[in-house]
Amino acid sequence: MNVTLDEQRAAKLSRLAARVHVAEGTLARSLLSSAIDDADPDPDNVVALLDAIPSAFDRAQLGLRQAAVGDTIPLADL
Known part of the structure; x- marks a missing residue:
């Protein structure tokens, strides 16, 4: 990682x-x-933590769009 x-x-x-x-x-x-x-595993706290990451939602959406068009790297190539 x-x-x-x-x-x-x-x-x-x-x-x-x-x-x-x-x-x-x-x-x-x-x-x-x-x-x-x-870290508290309570789902509400996890959501609050993720919401606090700048641009997290936008980056996740970008990742979904990239995956949908095949703009990915195979795990074997990492």
């Missing part, structure tokens, strides 16, 4: 990793794992 951070969060992650003397990827995996462990 790849996660892309905006410039501000990427810089913050870099500073945190330097401060604790670990690789950025290691720290990112640890932070993401903690966030997932602490």
Whole structure:
């Protein structure tokens, strides 16, 4: 899985990793794992979380349109 951070969060992650003397990827995996462990699986909370992602609905709709016209990459090619 790849996660892309905006410039501000990427810089913050870099500073945190330097401060604790670990690789950025290691720290990112640890932070993401903690966030997932602490996430409330209540459907209302999941919907609120997804709604808070900027342009999430638009990106999901774009993905559906791309899939419908075959603008995809086979899993074997990833």
